[in-house]
Every structure is written in structure tokens, then in C-alpha cells.
Amino acid sequence: MMKLVIPILFAFMCITAFGNKSISRNEYAEHKAKNIKVMTYNIHHCNPPSAGEKIDVAAIAKVINDESPDFVALQEVDVYTLRSGKGLNQAKELARLTGMNFFFQKR
Template sequence: MERVVRLLTYNIQHGKGVDGKVRLRRVAAVLQRYNPDAVALQEVDRHLPRSYLRHQARALARYLGMHFVFAPTLSWLGICQYGLAILSRYPISEHQYYPLPGAHEPRGLQSASLDHDAGTFFLLNTHLGLNFQEREKQAEAIRETIRSLSGPVVLAGDMNTERLTFPELPVTPPGHLPTFPSYRPRFGLDRIFASRHWRITKAFTPPAGASDHLPLLVELVLAN
């Protein structure tokens, strides 16, 4: 029997919804509704006043009963941080963070090894820059990391563009799946790419007002 992996990527805008209010439980409710096995989150706060000093990745993991790893891309005083998080129902056996090149807001790539029933796979999580030239350099750095990995790989995140491709990860949802802005989605900025080890059986953007982005959810199975 095929083992489906439900993977969701979501830029949560530190829990700030379309009504301008920060309510992390709304994000948790979206995740609970769609019951993913693994989640790639961007714009996650840790101990910042605007989000009530919460460690958001830890709080969401507790709500959902999942493992988590957090990777800050920005840090103030070593306590207040902002960045990327991965949640997983599978054990996380390894976690790495790779800073990405750029002269504007710091960006990075988070990598976690998830111990799936059929074997370990890599889940990569990122949030690329707004500048085209900077984004191209960041994408090339990610490609170098992907080439260094062996086995099944999935890359998810807010790419801030619809035009990006990763030749090493040719499996991606077909068609146009807009995720931004969440109240009237037009642009497919949130993307998922997978290695040839996978095939995608379902992909959709669930409606949600918990952020300025919609989540993107895919169901993958390891190809025979």
C-alpha cells in the first residue's frame, strides 16, 4: 500500500490575519483542519512583542502534537527572532540551516531529515528575497545544496515569484495555484518542488484568512 505524505507550506505572517489581528490559534486551526504530516512555515516569530512574546513554532507543534525545528533568519539580542520552522509527525533526525546570499533582508534555507515509514527524506524550507537578481543567487545556492543531498528531497516555501524552477526537483504541482494575497489570490508565490523519487497525487490551496498568504497543500507518494 502506498504511504501518502501530506505536505503543507504556509507563510503565516507571524499569525497576523486579514483582519490585522495576530491570532496564532487561527493558524493552528487551519493546520488541524487539513491534518498535514509535515509543514514548512515562513515568517515565524520567537519571543517578539508583536506576537505576544510567544515561541510560535513550539506553540504550533504543541497544538498539533508534532515535532518541530526552528531556524532564525533575523535575531535581536539572541532572544527575539524571526524565521523558518518545520513541523513533522515523523521524527526529525537532523537539522541544518544555510544562510543564503543577499544584501537586503537576510534569507536562509532550512533542511530537516524526516524519518518516514518508507525511509528518510529531506524537507527543505525557504523564503526567498524580493529582488530578482538576489533571488536568482539564492536559488542557485539552494540548487548547490540539493545536489549535495542523496535520496528523496522536497523543497517548499515562499519563493516570491512564479517563474522559478529547480531542474534537480522536477516534480511540482501542475497548473496555476495562486496563494497571494489570501483575500483575492492571484499570484502563486508559495511553491513545492520534489525530486524524481516522488509523484504528486493532489494539490490545492485551502481557503484561509489567518495570514496574507494561503497555504499550499500537496499529497505525495514515493514512486516505485
């Protein structure tokens, strides 16, 4: 199922970015020159590998902000679980720290 989500989201982004209107060759060249930066990141429930049991949402947000992607697909995001400590909604907190929107889907 997850293997289908990323291609579907990418197709949706492309359709949304270009729409279905008729455009001239010059307008097409301008659209074609624009890039969308996509990032995929296994955040390991915001637990950096060298940090023991520490949950560091801000460190994960910094990595995302440093890359400045247009779209991020995250894996191993905890939402209201005990594994990440206080039952934090990591998806919502990462969205707040990065200034991005979020959508969470439990598998």
C-alpha cells in the first residue's frame, strides 16, 4: 500500500502544479524549468541513532528545514504512542517546526 502512496502523491502534485489549462510553448518552457524538491526520510520515531533513547523532534525538523524540500514523505512517525515518550503527535509538531502542512495515515 505504501509503495502506491508516493507515486500517487507525486502525480497529484504534478497535476496540481500544472493544471489542465492549455498553455503556449513559452509558458510550457517556464513551467518545465521549475523543479519540485521531494524528500523521503525515515525519522526512526525522532530518535537519532546515536542518541540512545532520546526523542529529538527539533533535530529532525532542522534536517528537513536545511534541505528546504517542497514535499516530504516521512517513515516511522509516531502519533500519540508511548514509544516516543509522551505520546506526542510528531507529524503535527514537525509541521509546526518546518512551516509545512501534514497528513498522517496509520498503516
